Amino acid sequence: MSSGRSSHFINDFGGVVPLAAQTVGQRTPAKPRLLALVQSHYPFASVADFGCGKAGWLHAARGLGVEQVHGYDLPEIDLAERGLDAQEFTAVDLSQPVSLPCRYDLAVSxxxxxxxxxxxxxxxxxxxxxxxxxxxxSAALPYQGGLGHVNENWVEYWHRFFARRDYHCIDCFRERFWHDASIPYYYRQNLFLYVASEQLPGFIAGGLVENPAPVSLIHPDMYLKRVHRDAALSLHPRHTLAADIAAYYAEAGDSADEAPLQGYGSASFRRRRPGFLARCRRFLRRLFS
Known part of the structure; x- marks a missing residue:
């Protein structure tokens, strides 16, 4: 592991923005569903969330009947906003060693x-x-973007930190939820279970499979957001972000043959709108002449 900055250093605001200052860790319908899948294979009675934000995962765990929850994060968000009691939260800097009062059944980060x-x-x-x-x-992939991201990196990079600690990857979310637009794309793209060696046989007996070498996959939602942010394809009226995402789900679903995905690139622009690129060129010549 390099001790310097990642080659994919992303920090649009010129400094580390406290994680708790973002709109993170909120309560969303996706989190109970994702935790329920974990619980169906691994009944857990205690959960700790590291970088808990507004404690969305902890409230989802409570909704599944888990009584012992604890959040660890920077202290910028009030406990009332987190919905946690004082004894359920510890202010920490996760880049430093953290002293834990106990061992939990499940850690979330x-x-x-x-x-x-x-x-x-x-x-x-x-x-x-x-x-x-x-x-x-889960962790952000390169160019995913976000406030205070100082080290966006690939799945393979993050996997090595777990492998060195003898934790094994269970890749049980991506294929199952890939086309489920009700779940944020970054969970469908980046979320994994990592399991200590002594727990692995139980997961395998329950029908899950270890993935010893998970690979990075870019979800079309992320790809299209970056394309529209960086390449300004919205200049073309038929290529709005919402339309492109809807077209992807139509193509990926059962009705794909009935609603083929619109093509991308200059050739497809010419087919659908003759003269569009020529008009763009004339506009640019007038602008800079």
Whole structure:
């Protein structure tokens, strides 16, 4: 692991923005569904969320009957906004060693690792794997974008931190939820279970399969958002972001043959709207002449 900045350093605001200052960790309908899948294979009675934000995962766990929950994060968000009691929250810097009062059944840390400077990642992963034998984990891929992202990186990169600690990857979310637009794309793209060796046989007996070498997959939602943000394809009236995302789901669903996905690129623009590129060129010549 490099001790310097990732080659995919993303920080649009010129400095580390506290994770808790973002709209993170909110309560969403997706989180109970994702946790319910974990619980169906691994009944857990205690959960700790590292980088908990507004404690959405912890409230989802409560909704599933889990009584012991604990959040760890920077202190910027009030406890009332988190919906946690004082004894259910500990203010920490996850780039530093964290002293834990106990070992939990499940640790959660989603879309947090990209906020941790590379020099602090060993401390961060030591905390996660020290906290529980099963970890629900996701982290931003390169160019995913976001406030305070100092180390967006590939799935293979994050996987190595777990592998060095003898935790095994269960890739049980991506294929199952890939086309489910009710779940944020970054969970469908980035979410994994990491399981300590002693817990792995139970997951395999329950029908899940270890993925010893998970690969990075770019979800079309992320791809299209970046395309429209960076390449301004919205200049073409038939290529709005909403239309492109809707077209992807139509193509991926059962009615794909009835609603073929619109093509992309200059050739498809010419077919659908002759003269569009020529008009663009004339406009640019007038603008800069």
């Amino acid at each position: 989603t879309e947090v690792a990209e906020h941790v400077p590379p020099a602090g990642l060993d401390n961060y992963f030591d905390t996660l794997t020290g906290a529980a034998p099963v970890v629900l984990f």
